[in-house]
Amino acid sequence: MECDFISIKDLTLEEIEEIFTLTHQLKRDPEGFHKALEAKTLALIFEKPSNRTYVSFSVGMYQLGGNSIYLGPEQIKLGIRESIKDVAQTLSRYVEAIALRTSAHENVLEMARFATVPVINGLSELEHPCQALADIYTLREKLGDIKGKTLSYIGDGNNVCNSLMHICSKMGMNMNVAAPLGYEPHSGVLKEVNLFHQPQEAVKGADVIYTDVWASMGHEKETGVRKKAFGGFQINKNLTGLAKKGALIMHCLPAHRGEEITDEVIDSDNSIVFDQAENRMHVQKAILIKLMGDKK
Numbered sequence: 001m002e003c004d005f006i007s008i009k010d011l012t013l014e015e016i017e018e019i020f021t022l023t024h025q026l027k028r029d030p031e032g033f034h035k036a037l038e039a040k041t042l043a044l045i046f047e048k049p050s051n052r053t054y055v056s057f058s059v060g061m062y063q064l065g066g067n068s069i070y071l072g073p074e075q076i077k078l079g080i081r082e083s084i085k086d087v088a089q090t091l092s093r094y095v096e097a098i099a100l101r102t103s104a105h106e107n108v109l110e111m112a113r114f115a116t117v118p119v120i121n122g123l124s125e126l127e128h129p130c131q132a133l134a135d136i137y138t139l140r141e142k143l144g145d146i147k148g149k150t151l152s153y154i155g156d157g158n159n160v161c162n163s164l165m166h167i168c169s170k171m172g173m174n175m176n177v178a179a180p181l182g183y184e185p186h187s188g189v190l191k192e193v194n195l196f197h198q199p200q201e202a203v204k205g206a207d208v209i210y211t212d213v214w215a216s217m218g219h220e221k222e223t224g225v226r227k228k229a230f231g232g233f234q235i236n237k238n239l240t241g242l243a244k245k246g247a248l249i250m251h252c253l254p255a256h257r258g259e260e261i262t263d264e265v266i267d268s269d270n271s272i273v274f275d276q277a278e279n280r281m282h283v284q285k286a287i288l289i290k291l292m293g294d295k296k
């Protein structure tokens with residue numbers, strides 16, 4: 001594994017399997033790893049809000065015998081109070097890894113360029129790689145062999161969608177994406193999926209239906225415009241009825257219930273959204289050990 005974790009593109013299939021094997025061990029025997037990162041510290045620089053990413057990294061570090069420090073938007077003020085380059089070099093003298101949640105993907109790359117410790121992408125505008133790894137791990141738990149299965153992503157072609165596209169392609173899953181015109185995924189990943197503009201077309205034959213909010217963090221001002229553009233892209237009973245019987249329902253959370261997904265669907269027996277959330281922590285513990293653990 002490279003010394004940073006910034007994009008799903010950074011991982012080979014073999015490395016993904018290694019992370020999943022370690023994740024499985026961590027879930028089965030958490031006690032066995034309670035000193036894995038003893039006396040090590042992870043800095044969590046968050047320029048945006050978070051529940052799952054922040055809590056799962058913090059608790060994960062604690063469970064591995066280490067420590068984490070939260071640096072919110074008011075503390076570091078990346079690029080305003082101090083350059084990313086100087087923050088990276090300073091923090092590298094104190095901590096053993098840095099997780100960064102920011103807007104511009106370039107910020108994560110710059111942090112990694114100047115940090116001498118591993119940098120983890122905790123979400124950028126372009127990717128949410130920790131989410132995608134946890135999602136596929138969860139699907140493997142639920143479905144066993146996922147090769148050849150179809151995941152249909154309905155909604156905004158955003159960070160979550162981009163990372164899913166990369167990982168589905170690596171894992172041999174088919175991915176359909178239905179996004180309104182102008183909200184398609186990043187062009188660099190489009191060759192990896194079947195693109196639709198009608199959700200009804202995209203969910204046909206789906207084993208899994210995935211969605212995310214219509215207005216991601218930083219795009220709140222566009223909420224009104226986006227609600228109009230995404231009308232018809234809601235995951236509801238009518239839409240899920242067109243997928244395979246028993247198709248699993250996924251959402252990275254937080255969900256805007258009643259917008260991109262109805263209560264009825266997200267609370268249904270087929271919904272695995274909280275398993276995804278739980279697995280964020282297990283998968284990230286594996287990533288932390290791979291990046292921060294003593295290299296034998």
Ligand code: CP
Pocket residue numbers: 049050051052053054123131252253254
């Ligand atoms: N899915 C996810 O990353 O959630 P948070 O924004 O709450 O961290």
Ligand code: NVA
Pocket residue numbers: 123128158159160212213215216217252253254
């Ligand atoms: N696409 C969402 C994901 C949140 C976990 C956002 O960027 O806000």
